[in-house]
Amino acid sequence: MSDRVYAKDAGWKDMVAGGYIPQAGNAEEYSVAGWRIVHPVRDDDACIDCLFCWVYCPDNAVYVENESVIGLGFDLEHCKGCGICAAVCPKDCIKMEEGSMPAEDE
Amino acid sequence: MGVRQPLEGNNAVAEAMRQINPDVVAAYPITPSTEIVQTFAKFVADGLVDTNFVAVESEHSAMSACTAAAAAGGRVMNVTSANGLALMWEILYITASLRQPVVLTVVNRALSGNINIHCDHSDAMGARDAGWLQLFGEDAQEAYDNLFQAVAIAEREDVRLPVMSCLDGFLVSHSYELVEVEDDDALRDWVGPYKPRMPLLDINNPYTMGPLDLWDYYIEHKRSQWDAYPDAKQAVIEEGQRFGETFGRSYGLMECVELDDAELVVMAMGSTAGTCKDVVADLREQGVKAGLLKLRCFRPFPAPEIVEVLKGAKALAVLDRAASFGAATAPLFSETVSALYSHGVHAPALNIIYGLGGREIRPEDIVGVFDDLKAIAKSGQPSDPVKWIGVRE
Numbered sequence: 001m002s003d004r005v006y007a008k009d010a011g012w013k014d015m016v017a018g019g020y021i022p023q024a025g026n027a028e029e030y031s032v033a034g035w036r037i038v039h040p041v042r043d044d045d046a047c048i049d050c051l052f053c054w055v056y057c058p059d060n061a062v063y064v065e066n067e068s069v070i071g072l073g074f075d076l077e078h079c080k081g082c083g084i085c086a087a088v089c090p091k092d093c094i095k096m097e098e099g100s101m102p103a104e105d106e
Numbered sequence: 107m108g109v110r111q112p113l114e115g116n117n118a119v120a121e122a123m124r125q126i127n128p129d130v131v132a133a134y135p136i137t138p139s140t141e142i143v144q145t146f147a148k149f150v151a152d153g154l155v156d157t158n159f160v161a162v163e164s165e166h167s168a169m170s171a172c173t174a175a176a177a178a179g180g181r182v183m184n185v186t187s188a189n190g191l192a193l194m195w196e197i198l199y200i201t202a203s204l205r206q207p208v209v210l211t212v213v214n215r216a217l218s219g220n221i222n223i224h225c226d227h228s229d230a231m232g233a234r235d236a237g238w239l240q241l242f243g244e245d246a247q248e249a250y251d252n253l254f255q256a257v258a259i260a261e262r263e264d265v266r267l268p269v270m271s272c273l274d275g276f277l278v279s280h281s282y283e284l285v286e287v288e289d290d291d292a293l294r295d296w297v298g299p300y301k302p303r304m305p306l307l308d309i310n311n312p313y314t315m316g317p318l319d320l321w322d323y324y325i326e327h328k329r330s331q332w333d334a335y336p337d338a339k340q341a342v343i344e345e346g347q348r349f350g351e352t353f354g355r356s357y358g359l360m361e362c363v364e365l366d367d368a369e370l371v372v373m374a375m376g377s378t379a380g381t382c383k384d385v386v387a388d389l390r391e392q393g394v395k396a397g398l399l400k401l402r403c404f405r406p407f408p409a410p411e412i413v414e415v416l417k418g419a420k421a422l423a424v425l426d427r428a429a430s431f432g433a434a435t436a437p438l439f440s441e442t443v444s445a446l447y448s449h450g451v452h453a454p455a456l457n458i459i460y461g462l463g464g465r466e467i468r469p470e471d472i473v474g475v476f477d478d479l480k481a482i483a484k485s486g487q488p489s490d491p492v493k494w495i496g497v498r499e
Contacts, residue, residue: 006323008322010323010326011326012325012326012327012329012330012333013330014326015323015326015327015330017205017266017303017330017331017334018203018204018205018206018266018304018315019203019204019315019316019317019319019323019327019330020204020304020313020314020315021313021314021315021317022304022311022313023313024312024313024314025312026314027314027317
């Protein structure tokens, strides 16, 4: 954890009144990996780089570089496993697989 | 200098809003507060105020827009009653939790069902846990004066909490009284400019408001919010004094009538307190040591201050213009007795439930309550802690 978030043992007197978060964008440091019961896996050979998954992902959890997602996978710290990417994929090349993480990572 | 004008309670509130000239009003009309919204909307249309009036499609939207406008950095006001307040319920908590100083006039009216448009306090009592400060005015003058103080209290840097300014539906809202209307400039000077704390439109200092907040920090935030209310109570006292210094009418957490040596004490909020004042004066002439505690500030609940003025009473009746269904007693009584008990004072106490849905309360009803208190002072305990009055058997 960085100084962009409260310390784990921060007390109530340390809180900003109103519960505001003055450190912009620190949701990046909050892992929601544990929320998932399924995770997305893309078949990069079938992918046509239409970027629908990147556009529709509500959590900015689809990696993209130079207008391409192929070979980059997903941000599994912020993907909640909602399956929207799989639902909108016109080539049906994203599958939601059982478990919060790929088997080799568990 | 002020000018005495005959005004309905609602028009006095609308006039106060014109003088305050808030940045945003997002309101949805509902009886008996409709007149305030329509009168203020005319002020906007006539260019008498600079307010951005947002015509919304419901009270839920009204309070959402108000909370958001306050978060953006505006001075924001709103008006509602009864079912309208109930529809705001979800957002009321958010306004207070985000420490946004929105000021809401609540013209008190009974909640459904059945549908009733007349006065009781069930609407405000239903919102008592939301984190808003709640001031109750007795008459049109107080409703007028309270609104300026509500803005000043809410916006203080040591408070930053929303305030409800309550007045009794129809009994005050639609009754003409002589109201001392103060000078526009004097009032604007008294209220002063608003300096928002951490407004969302400060794009150079971006931050997040109202994020997901789970088991890891939520309770710390709530504990932090809890700590704001003692300061808010002090602000109610100080702004009431400051108002008196400028305009000659001072206010506090409560008004004590003949309490110094009172043995039989009645406690009430709103217009009924005015009826009680007359009865107390009559009983004093007859040699009865009667007194009245008119509570003005229900939130924050001034527990030690109430105990201090009630500790000498031989019997106490707390008048609730609301019922809390399923509870043993009604809200004002419950909180008052809880305050007394936790400070070691155990006066015999009776909870009177009255006036629901606009049922009239007359001086003879209050005399009857004092008769009950005489009996309780002797017996040491009412046979039943709750008594409904003004209801047909």
